[in-house]
Amino acid sequence: MHYFAIAPAECRLHHTGTQSCDSQTEVFGRDRVIDSFGNLHFGTFWGLTSQILYVFVGLAPLVLFLTGLMMWRYRYKEKNRQQ
Template sequence: MTGIASSPVLLVLAFTGAYWNATVVIHEVSEHIIAKPVKMNAALHNQSLSIEKLRETSSRLIDSFNATYLVLPYEPDMNITFYGVVNSHNPLNSEYGSLVTFDKNSGDVTFSQDIRKTDTLTVTLDSFRKLHFGYFAGLTSKIMWCILGLSPVFLSITGFYLYWQRNRRKRNARKKRKVANNFALNT
C-alpha cells in the first residue's frame, strides 16, 4: 500500500530529476568535451557596471518582478542574468521563472521573460522546481513529499525483513524434515 500511495510522488521526483540531470550532462558534453574548452584569464564582464542599477532596471522591465538570484558570467558566452519571482495565480511558478538578461559589456537589456506571458513548455519546465522539492503548498506539501519520498527506505527495510523471515522459515522447515527423516530411518 505504501508503494502505491507514494508512486505518483516518486514518479514526479524521478522525471524532474532525470530531466535536470540530462540537461546538465548534455550541456557539459557539448560545451566542455566536444567544443574546445576556452581558457579564461580576465574578468568575464565589465567590472564598472553597477549590479544594483541593473537590478533596478530589471524591476522596472517586468511588473512586480523581485530579483531572487543573480548569475554573473562564468563562461565566455554568458551574460548577466537576474532571475526572479512575479505575482502570479499559478502556485507552481517558481521564484526563478522570470528573468532579465543584460549584455555583460554594455549593460543593455538583451532578453527578458515574464513567466506569466510565456509558452506552456516554459511554464511546465519552471514548475519542475516546486514539484520536485514539494514546496508548492507550504508546509503540508513539504511534509507529504518528505514522508512519501522516504517510502523507498521503508519499503526496502520491510522487504528485507520479509525476505529474512521467509528464509528463516525455510531453514527451520528443512531442519525439521531432516530430523523427521533421521527419526524415520532410525526406527
C-alpha cells in the same frame, strides 16, 4: 522568482537570415510554467503540507526495502527450520 534563466523575449535567427520573435504573452506563459517546476522540485507549492508529504514519499523506498528484507529473512528462516 525565476529558478531557470529565460530571456524576456525569445528571438530566433533562421537559416534564411530572417528573425522571428515570440509574443510577450507566450514568454510570460512559459515563465509561469518554468517557475512552477521550481516550486514542484523544492516542494513549496502547498507550503508546509507539501514538504511533509515529500518527507513521507522520500521515506517510502526505505520502508519498502526494510519490510521486504524482514519478509525475506522470515521466509529464509522458515525454510532452514523445515530442513
